[in-house]
Amino acid sequence: MDRKTYTAELAALRELRAEITTAEKAVATAQNKLDKLTAQRARRVSGLTAHEGAKADAIAKAAGLQVVDVVRIAPLLDPTPPAIRAAQAEAQAVPAEAPKGVPASELATAVAPALTRPAAVVEQPAPAPAVEAPAETEEQPAPAAPVTAAPVVPTAPVAPAAAVVRSAAASGPRELPTLPEGPAGARFEAVTTGLVSKRPPYVQHARNTVFLDAATGDLTVRDRVVRLDLGARTPGEILDAALHAAPGTERIYITAGAPWHDGAERYSTLKDAVAAWLNAPSERWTTAVGSGRDKLAGHFVHQRQPVGRYAPAAAPDSGTTEIRSIGEWFDPDGADVVTCRQAFTLLWQALRRHWADAVLLGSPSQTGRDLWSRTIPTTGKWAGGYPVLSEELRGLLHATGGQGRTELILPPRVPEQLPALVEYDRTFAYAKHLWKSPVGTPRRITAAAFAAMTEQEQVKALMSCSHWNIKVTVPAGWNHVGLLPAPVTGDRAWVYPSEPGATFTTWAGGAEVHLALSNHIAPWRIEILGGLLFEDGKPLDEWGKRLKAAWADLTNLSRIHADERQRAAAYLASRAVRSVLLFGLGGFAQRPRLVSGTTPVGEALPAGVEILGQDDQVVTWQRQAGFRRDPYAHPEWAAYVWSGARAALLDVKYREGKEVVGYAGALHAKPGSVVYFGTDGMGLTERQPWPYRGEPGDYLLKGHLTGPVEHPKSQEEYLKLRGLGRAELAAGGER
Template sequence: MDSKAYTAGLAKLREVRDEIKPRERQLAKIQSELDKLRAERDDNVRTLGTYEKAKAERLATSAGLSVIDVVALVPSLGPDVPASRPAEPSPTDSVSDEDAEPDPPAQAIKEPVGAPAPALRPAAQPTVHASDAGQQIEDTEVQDHDLAVVAEGAAVTEPSPASAPAAPVVPDGEQERTLPSIPEGADGDRWIYAEPNLTSKRPNFKQAARQMAFLDTATGVLVWQAGTVTLDLGRASVAEILTAVYATVPADVERIYITAGDPWHQNAARHQFLKDAVAEWLNGPLPEGWQVESSRGKDRQAGHLVHPRNPVGRWQRGKDQHTEIRSVGEWFDPAGADPATVRAAFVELWKALRRHWDDVVLMGSPSQTGRDLWSRTIPAKAGAKWEDGYPVMSQEIRGLLHATAGQGRTELITPPRVPERVPGWYEADRTFAYAKHTWTSGVGVPQRVTAAAFAAMSEKEQADALFSPSHWQVRVTIPKDWDHVGLLPAPAPGERAWHYPYEGGRTFTTWAGGAEVNLALRNPLQPWRIEILDGLVWEKGDPLKDWSNKLKDAWRSLRARAEVHGDEQQRQAARLASRAVRSILLYGIGTFAQRPRITTGSIELGPHGEVPEIPDGARLTGLTDTHVTWERNGGFARDPYAHPEWAAGVWSAARAALLSGPTGTKDPATGKPARAGALHLPAGSILAFRTDAVYSSVRPSWPYSGEPGDYLLKGALDWEQTTPTSDEEFYVLQGLGRAALEGEGE
C-alpha cells in the first residue's frame, strides 16, 4: 500500500464513520424510548396487579408479556391464581398471533417435605460396567429382579443430607432461575387433563410435492430436474437470484436450496449480529411483480424466517407462483459437495424413505418432514389402542415441560476443576444418539405423584414409578466425597440456561426426567440422595418406535450404500442422505416439544429513516439501513402434534446415557452390552460435553459397532494441550483433533 492508497482509505473510513454516527444516535434514541416505555408498562402492570380480580393471563396478553414475566412483576398473582381450562375451539381452528393462548402461570418452587426415593440396585458393579439409567431399562437382558429395590439390610452407601452451605456455582450478582412448580392441592390437580378435541391423528391426505432446484451462489451453478446451467448472479441478492433462476427454470419450481455461498452473509462485516445481515439480505429490493409471501397453506408458511445460518425466505409473484430460498444446511453439511451431488442426495433420501412410506414427500425442512412421516405411523386400524389418536396434554403441563425440560447437555469444564495443561484431547461422539432412546414414551394423561403420594407407596410401587416414563421435581443432595461430574441439570442464570452441580455436599432443587433420576440413584460410582417433591408419571407406550425403526433402517441402508457403491458421487450422495435421515429424526423429535411460537417480521423504515411502529407485544431485535426487525412470542398454539413429554423423555435419556449407557457390543465378562460414558473415565479427565459428545484428556477405549448410541472417536490429539477456557478455544481444539485423527487414517 502506498501513501495515496492510505490517504484514500482514511477518507473512506471517515465516510463510514459519518454514516455510523447518526445511526448510532438514532438507535440510542430508540433504545432510550424503548426503555422508558418498558418501565411505564411494568409500572402499569404492578398498579393493575393490585386489583383484587386481576388475572395474570389478562395482564400478560394486554402487556405483550408472558405470564411468567407478569408473575415476576406481581408475585401475588402467582400461586394464588388457580389454573383454568382454556376454551374448546374446534381442532381445525387456526390460532392467530393475537389469539394465541398465554403461557401457563408459573408457580414459585416452595420447599415442601420431600419423600426419599428408594435405593435402587445398580445393574452392574463399577468395576465391571455402569448401569444403563439413560435407557430407561431398554436392555432385554435386564430382568424384573434387577429392577427391584435393594432388600432391607443390603449394603448400600447412602449420602447424608448436607449441613454445610453449598459452594457457589453462579457468578456474583447473578441469580439462578426459579423453575415453576405445579400448584398444591386442587389447583394443581386441575392441570392434569388432556386438551379437549385435540389429538394426534393419522392424516387422510397426501402432501403436495414441491419441485426443487439446487444453487451454488459462489459459482452460479444451478441444478434441477431438467439439467444444469451456470448463471450470472451478480452479487447474489434476492432480486438477482429470483430473476436469474426463473429465467431458466419453470415457475413450478417452488424451492431453491442454496448449497454453497451463503449469500445472506455477504454484508456480515457491517453488522454486529449475523441475524441483522440476514434480515438485510431477505428484505432487499425485489424484481417487479414479486412480493413477500402473504398466503398460507397446509404445509406453507408466510413471511421470512430470520435465522443466522439457515434462514428461509418466502416470496410470491402474482397469486399463483410461490417460492422459497432455503439453506441445504438445514438437512446436512454439504461438505463441499456440488449442487448435482446434493440433488442426488435428496433423490437417495427419497428412495430410502419410500421403502417404508409409499406416500413420502420431502418437505421444506427435516423437522417438517419428520413430523409428517411420524403422523403416518399413528395407529389407524380398528381396535388399535390409540386408534382415536394420541391426546395432547393440557396447556399447563406443556408449559411446565417447556420451562423444566432442557435439551442436550452443553458444558465446558475449566480449571481449577481440571488441570491447566492436560495430556491429550479426545472427542467421543454418540452415533445417531436420539434414535437409541425412542423405544418407549409416555402416553395418555399423566398421573400426578405428590411427595405424600410417593411416600405412601410401597417400595415396589416407588420403583415402578421411577422406571416409568416420568418427570420429577426433586431435591438433590450430592455425596460429600463426590469427585466426578454433575449428574442432574439445575437452572442457571439465563432464560433457558442449565448447569450441572457437582460440589460434594451441595443440595439443590430441580426438575429431571425419570432416566436421569434413575442414573443418579443407580450410577456406578456412588448413589445420590433424591427426595421426590412432585412428579408426573405416564403410561408406557411406543408412539415413536415404528417411526424411529423405519428411519434407522433407512439410515443403515444409506450408510451401507455409501460404503459399497462404485461411483464416488453416489457414495457421497448416500453419505449426505444418511445425515439427512439423522436430521429428520433429531429435528422431528424437536417439533414435539412445541415451543411457544416466535413470530419474526420486518418493517421498512420511513422515507427519512423514521422507525415505524411495530406490532403490539413485539420487541425490536434489529435495525438496518432500510428495515427494523421485530420478534413476538405467540404463546402455545393448539397443535395436534404437540407432545413435549416425548421430546423431554428422549432428551433426558440421551443426557443420562452421555454419562453411562450401553454400546452395541457385548461384554465378554457379563454377556451384557458393554457400557460407556463419562462416568467410565477417570475423575478430572472430562473437559466438555456437547449434546451427544464427551471430550476428555484420556483416550476412551469403548467398543464401536456402528449402532445408534455407540461412541465413535471423532477427534484425537495425543500430546499435551492447554485446557480450553472459552468456546473459541474449545472449537479450535475440536477442529484440530478431528483433523489429526483423520490424518492418522491416511
C-alpha cells in the same frame, strides 16, 4: 348346585356384567362432565375477584359452595379480619409435633431409595475417591452397603438453592415452576379438549426444487447443470435467474456461498445482516405473507439457515418460492450441486422403501413430523390418535425439560495442560431412545404419595416414563462429573453441580433420576417433591425403526458403492435422515412461537416485539406468539428422549441379547478426564476401550489431538481444538 343352575347363573352374570359396564361408562361420562363444570365454576369464581365489591358469601351462595371453598379458590376473598389472619399465620408457623423418629424437616419430602445394579458399586465410603480399575481387567464390585427401603430418612436440612450452584459463579440460581395445588393443579393432569394427533387424511405433494451454488452460480435443473449470472446475489436477482432457467421452481436450496452474509461487516450482528438481506427491496418480488389473523411475514430470520419466502409483486397470490439453506439437512462439506441433488434423491428413495407416500418437505423438522403422523396406529388403544396435553402442562415441560447437555469443564477439575484431546460422538444417538415414550394424561405424584409407596413401587415409578421435581444432594467424596441439571440464569440455563455436599432443586426425567440413584460410583440423595407419572407407550417406536432402517441402508451404501460421487451422496443422505429424526423430535416440543414480521418505517410497531433490524423502508421484528393449537405438540416425548440421551452421555450398557457385556459413558472414564459435553458427544484426555459396532447409540472415535494441549477457556476454543483433532485423526496421526 346342578349344572343347569350353574349355566343359568353364568348367563345372568354375563348380563349383569354388561349392565355394570354400561353403568360405569355412564358414570365416567357424568364424572367427566362434572369435572368440566367444576373447573368452569372455579374459573368464574376466580374471575369475580376482579370486581371491587366481590364478597365470598354472595359468591358462595350463587355457586352452591361453602365460603371456605370459595376462599380456597380465590384467597383474595378471604373475609377473615387481618389481625386474626396474622395470628393464625403465626400459629401455623410453629411446626406440628412430628411422628417419633422422623424429623419435622423431612415431612414435606420423600427420599428415593438407592438402587442396586449388577456388577456395580452401590455405595463407596466417603471421602475416599473412586478407584479406577486397569483397562485390561473388569472392574470388580466393591462391597455394597445394605440398602433399606426407607422412604423418609433423617438428614440435615437442604441448603437454599442460592448456595447450591457453586460452579456457576457468573449466573444465579433460577427458580423453576412447580405443580400448584387445588383446582389450578387439575390443569396439569389434563389434556386439551378436542386436540388429538391423528393420521393426515391427505397425501403430500412434492414441490419443484432446484439446488444452487451461490458462489459459482451453478444450478441443477433435473439432470443438467446451468451457470447463472446472479448479479449482486440479492433475493430478487437469485429468483429471477433461477426461475428463468427453471420455470415453475418453488424451492431453491443454496448449497454454498451463503449470500445472506454479504456485507455482514456493516451490521452489528449476523442476524441483522440476514434480516437486511431477506428484506432487500425488489420491484418484481414481495415478501409472501401467511394467512390468518396476524398476516405475518413469511421470512424466518436465522444466522445461518434462514428461510426467505417470496411472491411475485404483480400477483402475490399466484404462488410462493422459497430460498433455503441446504445446511438445514446436512453440512455439504464442499460437495457440488449435483452431489447435493443426488443426496436428496437417495434420501427420498430410502424413505419411500418404508413410507409409500413419503415426500420431502421444506425442512427436516416438517418432514419428520409428517412421516411420524403416517405411523399413528389404526388399531388398538391409540387408534383415534394421541391427545395433546393441556397448555399449562406443556408450559411446565418447556420450562423444566432441558435439551442436550453442553458443558465445558474447567480447571482445577481437569488439568491446565491436557495430555491429549480425544473426541467421542454417539452415532445417531436419539434413535436409541425412541422405543418407549409417555402417553396419555399423567398422574400427579405428591411427596406423600411417593413416600407411601413400597420400595418396589418407587423403583417402578422412577423407571417408568416420568418427570420429577426433586431436591438433590451430591454425595460426600464425589470426584466425578455432575449427574443432574440445576437451573441458572444467563445463557447456559442449566449447569451440572458436582461438588460434594452441593444441594439444589430441579426437575429431571426418570432416566436421569434413576441413574443418579443407581450409578456404580455412589448413589446420590434424591428427595422427591412431586412428579408426573405417565403411562408407558410406544408412539415413536415405529417412526424410529423406519428411520433407523433408512439410515442403515444409506450408511451401508456410502461404504460399498463403487462410484465415489454416489458414496458421498449416500453419506450426505444418511446425515439428512439424522436431521429428520433430530429436528422432527424437536418439532414435537413445539415451544412458544417466535414469529417475525416487518412494519413500514414511521408506523407503530405491534406490542411486545424485539427489533431485529431496520433499513430505509421497513423495521424487521420478532415476537413471542404463545402456543399454537397444534395437534402434533408433544413436549413430553421430546423431554423424555432428551433426558434419556443426557443419561446415556454418562452411562451406556452394551448387551448381547439380554446380557450386559460392557459399559461406556463419562462415568466409566477416569475422574478428571472429561473436558467437554456436547449434546451427543464428549471430549476427554485419553482413549477409552469402548467398542464401536456402528449401531445407534455407540460411541465413535471422531478426533484425537496429540498433547500437550492448553485447556480451552471457552466453547469456541474447544471447537477449534476439536476440528484440529478430527483433522489429525483423519490424516492418520497419533492414535
